[in-house]
Amino acid sequence: MATKWNLDPTHSEITFKVRHMMISNFKGNFTNFDVQLEAEDDTFTNVKTVATIQTDSISTYNTDRDNHLKSADFFNVELHPVITFEASALSNEVKGDLTINHITKPITLDVDFNGIKTDPYGNTRVGFSFEGKINRKDFGLTWHAALEGGGVMVSDEVKLAGDLQFVKQQ
Numbered sequence: 001m002a003t004k005w006n007l008d009p010t011h012s013e014i015t016f017k018v019r020h021m022m023i024s025n026f027k028g029n030f031t032n033f034d035v036q037l038e039a040e041d042d043t044f045t046n047v048k049t050v051a052t053i054q055t056d057s058i059s060t061y062n063t064d065r066d067n068h069l070k071s072a073d074f075f076n077v078e079l080h081p082v083i084t085f086e087a088s089a090l091s092n093e094v095k096g097d098l099t100i101n102h103i104t105k106p107i108t109l110d111v112d113f114n115g116i117k118t119d120p121y122g123n124t125r126v127g128f129s130f131e132g133k134i135n136r137k138d139f140g141l142t143w144h145a146a147l148e149g150g151g152v153m154v155s156d157e158v159k160l161a162g163d164l165q166f167v168k169q170q
Contacts, residue, residue, distance in 0.1 A: 002038040002048070005126060005166035009034070014053060014162040018136075019155035028069075030083075032057035037166055042116060044126070047090045053083040073143040076101065094130065100139035107134055109160065124168035131161040 015029045032054040040046040056077040058069050070077045080101045087096030090111060098107045114127035135156050136142075143154070 002040055004169040005037040006169055007035045008165045008167055011165040012163060017159040026060060028058060028060035030057045031059055035164055044090050049087050051085040055081055055083060074141050103139045105138050125165060127165045129163050133157055133159045
């Protein structure tokens with residue numbers, strides 16, 4: 001029987017980084033997300049995981065940019081309110097299906113298993129870190145602005161990263 005693990009959102013984050021104007025990166029995160037995790041045992045090799053990210057929770061610490069990312073130029077949050085990721089196996093990497101703007105593509109993320117610990121209240125906790133990259137155009141995120149001196153305003157490559165902490169369901 002699989003064990004369910006509940007996400008601890010106060011100790012978890014999902015972030016991204018994108019090159020801007022070909023000279024620097026800007027970072028952002030999603031502030032509202034959930035990850036369902038079921039594992040056959042504490043090795044976490046046989047898992048079922050479903051992540052759901054609310055697109056309107058995108059934050060780059062700049063209101064104008066956030067509003068642009070929520071618009072039809074990018075996520076179109078009214079038509080596409082969630083991003084999902086589903087996977088069924090976990091090792092040093094996780095392969096799964098990522099859905100953005102109702103477009104589903106397989107992706108691979110590198111994963112670090114950070115260990116299992118018992119907290120001061122007797123709860124069993126587990127932590128994972130992940131990173132990877134996607135091409136935003138693969139998911140219909142095609143807004144572009146060419147720069148006069150060459151290059152583009154926003155790169156196609158988006159780097160993803162995160163830290164997730166779960167509590168074993170009693």
